[in-house]
Each structure stands twice: as structure tokens, then as C-alpha cells.
Amino acid sequence: MKKRHIALAALGIIGIGAGTAAYVATPTIHEGAPGETPELGRFGEYSVGTQELTLSMPGRLTFGTLGMATGATEPETRELQVRVYYPAEARSVAPQITYSHTMNPPAMEPVTLEFAGRAHADAPAMGTEQVGGKLPLVIMSHGFNGWNTQFSNLAEHIASHGYVVASIDHADMTIEATSDFLLSFSRVLVSRSLDQRQVLEQLQAASGPDAEGFNALIDPEQVAVIGYSMGGYGALATAGGDYDYDSETFATVPSDALDQLRAAGSEDVGVGAVIAFAPWGGQPDNRVWSSETLSKMTAPVLVVSGSQDDVSNHAEGVSWVFDQLTGTNRHMLVFREARHNIVGNAFDLPEDAPFRTAEFLKEPVWRQGRINGINQHFVTAFLDLHLKGDEDKAGYLDVPTVDANAGTWETSFGEQLNGKFAGDSEPEHWRGFQRRWAAGLEMYSKAAGE
Template sequence: MKKRKIAAIGLVVLLISGVSVAYVASPTIHEGQVGEAPELGRAGPFPIGTNVQQFALDNRTEITGWGAVTGNLKETERALSVRFWYPAKAASGKPTQYKHVMRPPGKDPVALSSQGMALSDAEALTDAKYPLVLMSHGFGGWDTQFSNLAEHIASQGYIVASINHADKPIENAASFFLSFGNVLVDRTLDQRQILSMIIDKAQSETPAYAAQIDTDNIALVGYSMGGYGAIASAGAAYDFANDPMTNIPDDAQERMISATQKPLPIKALVTFAPWGGQPDSRVWNAENLAKIKVPALIVSGNQDDVVNFEEGVKWLYDKMTGSDRYMLVYREARHNIVGNHFDLDPDTAFTTAEFLKEPVWRSDRLNSINQHFVTAFLDMTLKGESDKASYLTVPTENSNDSAWPIGFGEQLNGKTAGAEQPDHWPGFQRRWAVGLELYHRTPDQ
């Protein structure tokens, strides 16, 4: 017994000695930033300002209840607001808090707020031109639902414009179909008119940040129905042979066909959980999807039961054969893979949580990963930073297969993988690249 005890003590001493020799603690990584965020998921160097502009879109139509029956459209002028974020001069002040009231059908209104880092109406930087990123939310969403992503992009040296599409409120089944019908018509038309008017503002140099827009380098980002509009805006004209597109009034179809004859002048496309590829309501054919020529990043959950990942999103990715495209997949995620984190009261109706949150993934984790990959993709496609392609060139399609050997007891303290770790997903911490898949296809592939 005595020999065993001595041996155990000796083993402990040996282990402690080994650890003391092998223990290597790197200095604090990214001081002041969220430690678990991947490398490009941390805020950039630019202070940012934010501002809201109003836009009047003429020559537009509206499907009313009576119009849905008769097929006649109401001629209207569509008034929308757009929230901008832009690189600003350093200034003191209270950062913006973004507020919104959700009104779930048949439920009490839910007040939501998200703390931002931008300063309202901060003075714009005027020392350089910055690429423009136009953002388009999903059905029933709003302009600041993804303010975290918008602020992050702006902090990296971009001007971001997020459309508030003002979808019609839903009170019952009839109003749902009426609202959704207008969304089918409005999304790409909104994106097209708003972008054209922003370019006009840039040329007139009003307001000051608009003068800094590099109109030769523009990206379009869309979530869900925003992605549906963005795919058409990027060059894939709609196919009206199937439901629900066949139910759109003829006059509205003609306007949509006319508008989508040419793609928007964009250089990059990002879609989160895009709607419209699923077989039961497919709105494109393969021939039209192949006409998209700009690089694309598609992000989706592999359990998305709203847009049908297996037969919808993957089909879109497969058929966009004219595009140099990437597909980032969150395993065990459903539809809400992008958007701010909101703290909800325990008594809040479940329909609200179901609209905003994921069953498995934390919102902040999704956000930081989205920010990482979107930054790499935009820097590569809009700024011409070819080195950022390394973050999209992963050694294994399944992130769980990443490998990063370390010495016994070695502590990395948040270090992210670089060229010295060729078998690990670039920009991710050791053991932290899990639950993800990333695919890449070149044109004609």
C-alpha cells in the first residue's frame, strides 16, 4: 500500500511538472472583443453613424382584398424608410438603441429592443469611398432586425442600407394571404427602386455619407423573402408557371417580368435561408437561375422547414451554375439563422420566440459566425482583398473534421487558426469550429 501511495504521488508530481513545462499561455487575444467570435466576426476599426432616410417609390401597385378577387390592382405610391450605417468620425455620445414592436396575430404586442454601437447622425468620414451593402429583411421583418450584422459590416468600412419593406400587418388567414401576395410582388421591385435612388443620392452627394458610396462596388443581402427578392434582383427572372406565382394578378406579373429583364448592378449576393426553391412553391427554373453571374454566399440551416433545405436551398445552390458560389450550413438549425438576440419575457407568446430564435443555436453564436463569413466574402468580392478567400477555403467541408494538434497542457487563449494550422477552419479557435459545413462550386460546376 505504501509503495502504491508513493508511486501515485510521484505520478502527480510528474504530471504537474509536465504541465508547468508544456503550459503555454498566449497573450489576451482581441482585447475588448467577444473571445469566442471567429476572427472576422469581431468589430472592425471604423466608428459608425446611423441615419434614417425616407423614399417615395412611384408607379407601384397594391393588391387589395377586392383586387385579389377581381384581378385589378390599386395604383399607389409606395413610401418606405431605409436605415443607413456608415463609417463616421470618432465622436462621443450615447449609442443607438433600436426599438421595434412586434404584433403577432391574436397576441399582445411585444416590445423589442437591441443595443447598438452606432451614433445617430454622426458626422460621416469623407476621406475615402466605401462599398455599398443593401439589406432586405424577411416576411414580417423590419429594417433593424439585423442591426448587429449591419453595424458589423459598416465597422469594416462599408456603407449599409437596410430597407424597411413595411409588410402589411397580419390579423387572420385572409390578411396573411393578402400580405404575402404583396410581398411576392414587392420585394425585388423595392430593392431595384431603392438601389437606383441611393445611387442617385450618391451622385448628388446628399447626404454627406451618400457621397462616399462607391457605386461600382455593391452587394445585396437578403433573408428569407428578402433572399427571394435578391435572387431575382441578381438576374434570375421569376417563372410564373407554378403556384403561388400564377395567382399574382396579370398586371403585377407584367411589371415583375419587365423589372427583372436586367440584373441590378451588384458584384456580390448574400442570401440567408432564401425562399422560393422548395418544390411545392418553386418560383424559378434552372435556366433562369443559371443567369446569375455574380459571386454568391448562401447561408442556411440543414433543418430549415420553412424553405426546405434539402429540396429548396440546396436546389438553388446546385442550379446557380453561372455563379462562383459558396454555401454555409448550420447543422440542426432551422430558419432563424440571422438576426439580433432579443431577451423575451418568460410569459411572451411562443409565436414570438418561434419567429426570432433557434431551438439549438444561440443567437450570439450565429451572429458572430455570420459576421465572420460575410466580412470575408464582401472583402474578397467588393474590395478585391484576395487574401480573404483563405477564410472561405476550408480544409474539410465538415467543420467537425478540423484538426489542430497542440502540446500537452498548451493553452491557446482564444488564438484563431491561420496558415500554421492548415487542417483547421481558418479564423476559428481550436475545438470551436463545430456544427458547420461549407461548400464551394465554381461556375459551370
């Protein structure tokens, strides 16, 4: 027994020695992010400022419960809150913001959520000379009954890498009783893409020669739309994947309101990239597209899904959408065993919060922080590739194995890599991930025509 203890101690010394040597060679430096975060999931070089705007959406139509039966509509000017994130002057210019939102689950006590952000409220925007020119614009769109700071971690991250991000609060009708659901959802069916289009058009118009502040940073020709769930439903249409208006899903929408959506869908607003998290609308029982309409999209698409999504239906809905996008190059990142909540801030819920709140915000299997770091990594690679023309980022998306678990990375006995990211020397491992940490994921890729 004594000899065995000595042998184990010797082995420990060997391991410590190897680990120490590796640590000196490859120190872990992940400022502002857990060490487990993939390479591009780390905060970027820019400080981030944030401001909230109120934008008016004129010329819209709305309807009530009676209108769903009679087809009656009335004119409306929608007022939407849009939170903008952008590269800002030095971090000391303003305190970092804490975002606050109160959820009102039907027939339950309200729940107030707070989330500590990294952005500086109302901080002055950097100038174009400081960031090397104009920056791409990214529109973000939440899911049904979400809000504009629900994904503030992702918005801040994108802005820190040199983008202007505009996150829309779609002001979905509050559901106070079960009977409100159908009306609220029917309105969302026509409002999501229209909201995205009008916000995009207004920000593009504000980026002219006399623009100031963050507006002066916007390149109106380089645009992406990111949407989650119903936001993804809207994003695909905004980027050219128009709906099948004969779908029974639109049966509760008055024809005048549907015609307004149809007219907008015929106009190209110049979206250059789309990221759709768990997009709703592909599942057989509520399918809003046809193979023909989706095939007309030409903007590259990144779809992100949970393999057990029971809202958008991964197997028959999200995957079907991915397969029908034959007019463009696309990728689909899959979190194995995850359900619908595969994006969003890692909120700390009060102990007495209704379980309904957790169901709306939390992923049952994956840690939210882990999901967020992975999302940030791939979103950065995708946007840099398609909006900034950074071809080096293609290697992060064109992974060597569909199943991340199948990737390999040879190391010597006792070698400690201390968080080193896979690069050119590790071609059989998912690029930008630490050894053994690219796990539980799948990445599918198809080129236009496939």
C-alpha cells in the same frame, strides 16, 4: 491515494505553466466581441453612425383581396423606412443607439423588443479621405413581417469594416387574422425585389459629385444585396436570378402587378455579390425559379442555411437553389441541425412573451450569439473578396474540409492557445477559427459551370 493526488497536482502545474507561456505568446484580444467569435467576426476599425431615411417608391401597383380574384390593381407610391449604417466620426460624437420594435402577433398582446446597438445615432459620416476613398454599398432585406433593425448587429458589423449599409423596412401588411396572410404574402411576392431595386437606384443616384454625408461615401459601382428568407427570395432576383413567372406560386398575384415585376427583372442593376440567408422559393411545393432562370446569375453568391430548415426546406429548396446557380461561383455555409432562424439579433424576450415570438426570432439548437459571430466572419470575408478585391479573404471561404469537425490542428501536450486563430500555419483547419471551435458547420463550394 496520496501519491495519486501528488501526481495530479504535478500535472496541473505542468498544464498551468504551459498555458501561461502560451497566454503570453498569444493573448486573447477580442474587443467588443466574445472570445469565441471567429477572426473576421470582430468589430472593425471604424466607429459606426446610423440614420433613418424615408424613401418614396413611385410608380408601383398594389391590390387587395378582391384583386387577387379579379386581377384589379391600383397605383401606389410606397413609403419605406431605410436605416443606413456608415463609418462615422469618433465614438464620442453621439450616444450609442438602442433599437426598439413592437411585434404584434395575431390575436396576442404586442411585444416590445429592445436591442442595445453599437452605432451612434445621426453621427457625422467620415470623409472619403479618412476611409481611403469610396466604399461599397450593401442593401439588406428582411424576411416576411420582419423589420429593418432586426439584423442591426450584422449591419453595424459590416459598416465597421468599411461599407455603407442600407437596411430596408419593407412595411409588410400586418396580419391581424388568418385571412390576412394570403393577401400580405401575395403582396410580398411582388414587392421584395422591386423595393430592393428602387432603394438601390435611389442611393446610387444620391451618391453623385455633389453628395454629402454618408451619400458621399457610396461607390455606386460596388454593390451587394443581403436577404433573409423572403429577403433572400428578392435578393436573388435583384441580382439576375429572375423568376419563373409560370409558377403556380404567383397565381394570386394580378397580372399587371406581375408584369411590373417581370419588366424590372429584365434590367441589370449592377449587383456584384449576393448573400442569401435561408432563401425562400426553391422548395418543390412553392418553387419560383427554374434551373434556366437561376443559371443566368453571374454575381458570386454566398448561401447560408440550417440543415433542418423546415420553412425554406434545406434539402429540397435551399440546396436546390445552390445547385442551380451554375453561372457563377458560389459557397453554401450550413449550420447543422439549425432550422430557419439562422440570422438576427440575440433579443432578450420578456418572460411573458408569447411563444410565437420566440418561434419567429430564436434558433432552437444554436445560440444566437454564436451564429451571429460566425455569420459576421463569413460575410466580411465574402464582401471583402468580391467588392474590395481582397484576394487574401478567399482562404476563409475555401475551407480545407467540407465538414468543419474534420479539420485538424496539431498541438503539443499541455499547449494552451488561448483563442489563437487558425492561419497559414494551420492549413487543415478552417481559417480564422480557434482550435476545436470550428464545429457543427459545413461549407460547400462550386465554381461557375459546375
